[in-house]
Every structure is written in C-alpha cells, then in structure tokens.
Amino acid sequence: MTPKTPAPFSADTTTTTLTLDERITGALVGAAVGDALGGPVEGWTPEQIAERHGGRVNGIVGPWHGDAWRTARPIAPYHKGDGHVTDDTLMTHALVRVYGTVRDHLDAYSVADHLVPDLMSRPRWIPELEAEALPLQRIFLAEKWIVTRLHYGHADPREAGSGNIVNCGAAMYMAPVGLVNAAHPEAAYAEALDVAGAHQSSYGREAAGVLAAAVAAACTPDATPSSVVGTCLALAKDGTRAAIEAVCDVAAGYSDFESALVPMREAVAPFDTVGPDYRNPSLGARRPSRLHSIEELPVALGMLLVGGGDYRRTVLGSVNYGRDCDSIATMSGAIAGALHGEQAIPAAWVKTVADASRLDLHAPARVLTEVARETFERDAARRRAHESAFTTLAGPR
Template identity: 80%
Template sequence: MTLTLEDRAAGALVGAAVGDALGGPVEGWSPEQIVERHGGRVRGIVGPWYADWRTARPIAPYHKGDGHVTDDTLMTHALVRVYEAVRDHLDAYAVAEHLVPDLMTTPRWIPELEAEALVLQRVFLAEKWIVTRIHYGHADPREAGEGNIVNCGAAMYMAPVGIVNAGHPAGAYAEALDVAGAHQSSYGREAAGVFAAAVAAACVPGATAASVVDTALGLAKDGTRQAIAAVREAARGHRHFESALGPLRAAVAPYDSVGPDYRAPSLGARRPSRLHSIEELPIALGMLLIADGGYEGSVLGAVNYGRDCDSIAGMAGALAGALGGEAAVPAGWAKQVADASRLDLHAPAAALASVAREVFARDLHRRRTHESAFTTLTPPDAP
C-alpha cells in the first residue's frame, strides 16, 4: 500500500518529536556514560539525568526527560506555523517576517520549563541569533546567519521543508538553503539543505534507507558529503547499533569540529569551513542504514550514541517516520511524549500536509505557465 502524504507528514513530524524526547535526557553524554547511568542501553523514555535537574549543572533549569521535547521540536512546530501563514514556499524573508515574531511575541507551553514562556526564552543562543541579527541588528535576512556558530541548529528543524517538497529532494535542498541563510552559514546551512532533501527523498514511493542516503550524497557538498560517505562506509556490515557506535563515531570524527569532549569544544570548533560537517546528520543517516529504515532501531541507535543525541534522534526519527509513515512510530511513545509535553503532535503534521497540497497546486500552475511561455519562445519550426 502506498503511503499518503498525510501518513508521511505524520510519520516525519511525530517521529522527529519522539526521537527528540527520547534523546533529550542523555544529550551530551557518551555511550559508556549512558550505560553506567541507566544500567544498560536506553530502550525508551527515561527520566532526567539528575534528580535535582532544577539546579544541577549543566542541565538547569530544564527538565530534560520524562517525555519532554526540546527546542528541536519547538522550532520545528514554529516553522510549520510559518508555512501555515505563508502557504507557499519559504525563503529567508519568511523567517524575518513570520518566524522571528513567533519566537519573540507569543507565549507557548515549554515542556522543559514546565511553564508558558516565549519560545525565544528556551532556544539555544545559536537560535536566539536569528532574533538578534534580524530584529535588533536589521541584517539582510539572506545573510543573517553569517557570524553565528556553525552547528546543527538550522538543520534540526528543516523536516517541514522536506514534507512541503515531498518527492522533490532538489527542491527541498534549495528551499532549505534559502530559509537557513537567516540562521546559519557554511556546513551548518549545507546540512539544513541536505536534511530537508533526505526527508523529501524518504517520501518517494518505494524509497529505502539506501536510496535516501544516495540522494543525500548526490546533493551534499564539501565536508558534508565526505562525512556522509565515510559514515555510510562505516555502517556497512552492521545490523545493530550496538556494534556500530564506535565505528560511526570514528568515521565522522575527522569532519566534526567539536572534538572528542562534546561539552568542551576547542576554540576552532563550529567555525565556517569547507572541510567540516556537523556530526548529527551523517550519524542519523548511518543509524537509518543500520536499521534498514526501521524507526525503533534508527532512533534508539541515535539516542545511545550520545553527544547531541536529541538532534540526531530527531533527524533519524523524521527520516524513518517519513519512510514508514505514522504507523512506524510506536503509538505508546507518541502518546507519552504528547501527554508529557502537553503538545498535539499530530495537528502540525496535518496542517503541513494541507499546505503541501496547496503548494504543489501552485507549483503545477507555475510550471504550466513556464511551459507555455517557453513553448512560445521556441516554436518547432524555429531555426
């Protein structure tokens, strides 16, 4: 049975939120530390790393765990709201005109704060940069990402771009690069384009984990492409994430500027470079390959990898969810995350699918108009 656009949108967005929530409580730690803390690998939703999470550093004041989504999901849902407002393809100016006001003016429930607050008050400094540069600095939206640290901040919420361009990876890549220009530069911006393209590729009927990664490699540039290729090679021969945790980290390490100590990056970390890549996207693709597109294997592999595992699991969850549809995401996990986070995880997906249908109709009209004009310009009997 061919999955519908609605199925894939729900799989991608619900799957991303669940992956985000599973990875949040172990973010920043190594696989070995995760095993020591939890008495084995994480197999589902777990509680906070520290019982005194309100004051414990470096977690405070966020309640990470117990099914709470993080800023990855908050930003993803914010981007869906921008699509709902614009109801067409987005660009950097849509970020300035819609996303920035959304982040800084409308209080929403923030699961990790267990309170209503502005989304701006929860997001990381690299996401606050968007507001600082555009609202306060009056930067050109297309160039506002210049000067920000280069990380996965833009890529982590680009799944909606892939859904709006479902089945058209090149279109998703180009659109995400434009949108992400307001937020990131260099390989952080590149990863946003490649991730959106991978989500669009996962929506192609008959797509597999391998075809998704092939599409990503066909579009990726510079260090991002090399990192994905290295991780793909390392993933060969592994059928479970347990044996792949070390090899995947070793494969991506030469391209990851953060270094071995995730919480203490060097002064050279996160600077623009054509030689580097964010770590999160290649690892998410590697886990997708090892699990052969399966949701639980992809996400649990990402969670137990550690480091920035909420973003890795969110990306892996979006890709596996887009491949398998809503039914691929364990319903129990989805309900627990929705209840704990006080979020309707399905409404954004339904809204986005509706927008995607409208955008496709607009694209079809634009294409027909172009065809008509071009045919007039090139009559069959022209020399």
C-alpha cells in the same frame, strides 16, 4: 558508496501505498518522539549513558539527575526527560506555523517576517521549563542569533546566518521543508538553503539543505534507507558529502547499533570541529569550513542504515550514540517516520510524549499536509505557465 541493506523493518514492507498525509504525520511525529527520547541523555557518551541507565536506553527515561534537574549542572533549569520535547521540536513546530501562514514555499524573508515574531512575542507551553514562556527564552544561543540579527540588527535575511556559530541549529528543524517538497529532494534542498541562510552559514546551512532533501527523498514511493542516502550523496557538497560517505560506508557493515557506536564516531571525528569532549568544544569548533561537517546529520543517516529504516532501531541507535543525540534522533526519526508513517512508531511513545509535553503532535501534520497540497497545485500552475511561455519563445523545433 553502496551500503548493504541490513535485515531491515522495510525489507518486506512496501511504502508505496502510504499517502502524503501518512508520511507527513510519520515524519513530524517521528521527529518529536526522537527528540524527546534523546533529550535526557544529550551531551553524554555511550559509556556514560550505559552506566547511568544500567544498559542502553530502550525507551523514554527520566532526567539525568533525577529530581535534582532544576539545579543540577550542566542541565539546569531544564527538565529533560519523562517525554519532554526540546528546542528541536519547538523550532520545527514554529516553522510549520510559518508555512501555515504563508501557504507557499518559504525563503529567508519568511524567517524575518514570521518566524522571528513567533519566537519573541507569542508565549507557549515550554515542556522543559514546565511553564508558559516565549520560545525565545528556551532556544539555544545559536537560535537566539536569528532574533538578534534580524530583529535588532536589521540584517539582510539572506545573509543573517553569517557570523553565527556553525552547528546543527538549522538542520534540526528543516524536516517541514522536505515535507512541503515531498518526493522532490532537489527542490527541498534549494528551499532549505534559502530558509537556512537567515540562521546558518557554511556546513551548518549545507546540512539543513541535505536534511530537507533526505526527508523529501524518504517520501518517494519505494524509497529505502539506501536510496535516501544516495540522494543525499548526490546533492551534498564539500565536507558534508565526505562525512556522509565516510559514516555511511562504516554503517553499512552493521545491523545493530551497539557494535556501530564506536566505529561511527571514529568515522565522523575527522569532520567534526567540536572535538572528543562534547561539553568542552575545541578552539576550532563551529567555525566555517569547506572541509568539515556537523556531526549530527551523517550519524543520523548512518543510524538509518544500521537500523534498516526501522523507526525503533534507528532512533534508539541515535539516542544511545550520545553527544547531540536529541538532534540526531530528531533527524533520523523524521526520515524513518517519512519512510514508514506513524504506524512504525511505538504508540506508547507517542502518547507519553504528547501527554508529557502537552502537545498535539498531529495538529502540525494536518496543517503541513494542507500546505503541501496547496503548494503543489501552485507549483503545477506555475510550471504550466512557464512551459507555455517558453514554448512561445522557443517556437517550433
């Protein structure tokens, strides 16, 4: 695939001078803002979104059912909208806290030893509940699976994801893995596959690896939307690779998301097991397969191309796509944020989301930047030790 570059935000803007700190901040803040923008319209179609809002969503909006959000189905009892982040951000920040504890690369055992206790024993402010509660009380059933399998079932962490529904649950919070492995997408892919093994299997686990790789690739100096997609295609396997290629081939022909919405959905549909009615999944939904893919990752990458890497255009395209658009916007927001830093994210959106969600959106970035630097130093020392040992073993050539 050789996607064309639409008239992009990044066309005349080099990303080479952005520091690690700026890219990590851009990715984590960008993911949270994308999540908050997508939350209130999650599950609806582009047509329903346009009808409800009198046109496309262009910023932060209120709950779908207005003041009736506490009781209106199928959303109740969650206050989605008004700048509230969802479980995508709650899980992302939880993974950052695990990195902050371990201070090194993570694996499936890190999920069992640190992420599970964080989810089930430490109350935090939950924006959608407007209350302090355990994160376990908010996360979706596919994420509760982690606690069920690891805490109650005592499963091998490396295999705990087997049997769970296959969805984007792991991919939606894997950006931190890409950031700790900034500019090394191959390492990000491998680490994310290990971490996600405690949560997902099949193409859900694969999506987690590819998303982490995309974020790591976006941190590379001189990275572009096309280079990020190219990296993903080089690493992705089976249906995930085929879906990314199909969607991005279509996306490359558009520079505005409005005209791309239907063609992109048509391109991903053959790989999506959920089916046309997002709230009424098909009988074959979310089952392991080598032929299928989650919908969210290919669409996020496609919107990155349509938006030319511009944060606002990329994320608004993701939001107005509908369906699981909070996760799509979380993923595309993380990648676009890593490409261009927080400077590319509308400041008013950042402030509204931080205030409404009662979150310090910058604190996780500071922690993860420290961990990324420490981990790189350890990696360099480990690499030098290996080089020395191998040289001794191999002898002179």
